[in-house]
Amino acid sequence: MQEDFFELIKQALLVKISHRGLKFGMCSIMNVKSGKCSEDCAFCAQSARHTTNAPVFGLKSKEEILRHAQRAKELGATHFSLVASGRGPTQSELAEVIEAIKYLKDRVDIKICASLGIIDEDGLRALKEAGLSRYHHNIETSREYFPTICSTHTFEERINTIKSIKNVGLECCSGCILGIGETKKDRISIAETLKEIGVDSVPINILVPIEGTRLGGKPSSITPLEVIETIALFRHTLKTPAIRLAGGREEGLGDFQALAFMAGADALMIGGYLTTPGRDPELDLRLKRDAIEFWKRFRDNAEK
Structure with a gap:
């Protein structure tokens, strides 16, 4: 079993x-609207159906969003995402986000998501015309398990x-x-679904149980x-998309974070998450440098 595990990683x-070379992607997100979501996702602190300490606020100003985007750029992120709670945007919210995207595009050299x-x-077309590069929408879990976590x-x-x-x-x-x-069967199903629909980036979050949610206990x-x-299973199935460590990686992986980049992950979300903080960005920048150096040595050895 151990031999199978290490061979899977290798x-x-x-x-x-082979498929992505030495690419290491870095992105950052901003919680631009928080709380009062109508949906009942079992893990989410922002659901109005849960009682949590998650902040509640409407859309942030474009000036505040710009400050966060500039900081993300300083940290080395190539993508910066505006994340809003809720089932979907109202027309007025969509208009505000479009205005914010245009504002950012004129002032900071970073791809907007x-x-x-x-x-x-x-x-979506209006967002793209405003300058949006990428839209994020997790499937969360497998088709088979989804009804268990959201109704x-x-x-x-x-x-x-x-x-x-x-x-x-x-x-x-x-x-x-x-x-x-x-x-494990669900995890395989997730990978197969993501391959079938042809995504470009695959964020992997790990549950941080939040008191007040259905999964909090x-x-x-x-x-x-x-x-x-x-x-590793995801990388075998999803050969070309970025596989990105995201929320919960600190708690879920602990001292094993570096091993994820020896098993096929090659991107990282930095600078914190929606309702939970991240770790010191300097540690993540060091992890990036070390991972790329490891990949170089691994590649050179494999080519001998």
Whole structure:
């Protein structure tokens, strides 16, 4: 079993090097609207159906968003995402986000992304015309397990949004959250679905149980080594997209974060998350440098 595990990791890294070279992506997100979400996702602190300490506020000003985008650029991020709570944006919210995107495009050299929930093609097209590069919309878990964690919208609604993202020519960022009770079979199903719909970036989140949510009283159901195994399985299935460590990586992986980049991961979300802080960005920048150096040595050795 141990030999199989290490061979899986080795082969996953070979796939990463072969299909993506030494690329290491860095992105940052900003919580531009928080709380009072109508949906009942079991893990989410921002659901109006949960009682948590998550902040509640409306859309941030474009000036404040700019300050965060500039900081993300300083940290080395190539993508900066505006994330808003809710099932989807109202027309007035969409107009404000479009104005913010235009404002950012004129003032900071960074690719702008957005995560605004379920949205139609007209809205996505307007975002793209404003300068949006990528839209984020996680599938969260497998098709089979999804009804267990959310009852207020369906898995197909998420898939249809992703199809709309692709239809208008935007890049698509879509991934999952691990440790919410899913099985290994579910994790394989997630990877296969993401391959089928052709996403460009795959964020992998790990559950941080938040008091007041439906999963708040349950520890993450995945161990650090199972996360590493899942990353390797994802890389074998998803050969060309970025595989990005995102929320919960500090708690879910602990001292094993570096091993994720030996198992096929090659991107990182830095600077904190929506309702939980991240670690010191300097540690992440050091991790990036060390991972690239490891990949170089691995590649050179494999080519001998």
